[in-house]
Amino acid sequence: MAIKISFKVNEAVFLRDPEKSELGRTIIKHSIDLINNLGFEAFTFKKLAIDMGTTEASIYRYFENKHRLLLYIISWYWKYMDFLLDFQLQNLTDPKIKLKTIIKLLTHELPISAGELDYNIKFLNQIVITESSKVYLVKEVTEINKSEVFKPYKELCAKIAAVISANDKKYPYPKSLSSTIIEASHHQQFFSQHLPRLTDVTPKNKNEFACLFIENLVFSVLGK
Amino acid sequence: MAIKISFKVNEAVFLRDPEKSELGRTIIKHSIDLINNLGFEAFTFKKLAIDMGTTEASIYRYFENKHRLLLYIISWYWKYMDFLLDFQLQNLTDPKIKLKTIIKLLTHELPISAGELDYNIKFLNQIVITESSKVYLVKEVTEINKSEVFKPYKELCAKIAAVISANDKKYPYPKSLSSTIIEASHHQQFFSQHLPRLTDVTPKNKNEFACLFIENLVFSVLGK
DNA sequence: TTTAAATAATAGTATTACTATCTTTTTTAT
């Protein structure tokens, strides 16, 4: 019995819930493929419509614009990450091992654990690395933030911050360290792929590099 | 005798050097104001042309597109930062004080030291915080990187990495730590301004927050 | 002072980012 995993993304993100119809799910599936292929800037609703054999108008019934669609995808990812985190931490008690598990999760491709997934996780991962900061690095951030659509990110950040605090009760910046390791995980992965001189990757540690760097960083800060 | 500061940005970034004509300098000056006002997404050459009383065609003679213009501004900023860094570190010998000076520079508005500046540094600073990652977080990064236009960023990163290594010869990730503190400086400033729950800012430490966090981070990692 | 280079003025094109309308199909409620 394969369980289909789905997460409720804040209603303010979409006009019609894409999880609730075949067309909606197709939009998300094809968007992930297409954004990964073209990059977010070159991605348009027109191209998406052609790609999936429907019309622009149909897509506009689900999302106000492509920024909202990206926000949906990224939010979905954070919810999935949050779920995986709960799942993987459930039987762990040692806060150090908990934190190591979190760092591993942040710096590796997401595992497709428990249930079947509609989306291409490899692509989703790349999109998060390259495009996720574009959802908040916009002029309208304050306006968008009012509708609570950044909640999944904030909740994940708070959850990781709690584990950080459990490792070192006196550490004064758990939330900032949390958001920093989330962002740095992406950046170091991106840099090691495309601008390696901004990192210390070597051909040897290529795959483990981001993980090793972040682990070293975190456990230095938290005093082992 | 006021010295006008100027930096040579890689020729591949522009079609015609904006530093070498009045129109060119006006383009940069007005771009900084307009990008800061509208955000990069809403900023267009048309709006810029109207704002400065010229035509779109004139601007296209200087820059291929708005992404290149942003790249120019950001590159200029890194060059200016590099210059300030040399300037401020010149009489320092203690590597710890050097690193503290660097962190202060990264987390505060740039000082307008030595010479007169054409550009609005306050705005430039905000643009770097909000828009700088958009110059490399694009599909064409590898292609763009070939023309060496990211050099100013890489050089600054290397310079900071050298100071990091001077603080701790055995630390294995100087370049990654360097790029991480550059990026985290921006992110933590952005978050503390717009999404404070991702940080540990308080009304009290508001202005010093990013600096305090990064200092604590760096000197924990480098073992005091 | 001639020539070249830069700018201004204007026009035009393909694409993007939508909105509107009407018809057909599918779903749901009775």
Place this chain on the structure above:
DNA sequence: ATAAAAAAGATAGTAATACTATTATTTAAA
């Protein structure tokens, strides 16, 4: 089973964006 409602498809249209091209005018350099 059927009527009503909702969703999707088909088509059209508009304003703005992201350019390119052409010619005339001004400015700077040889």
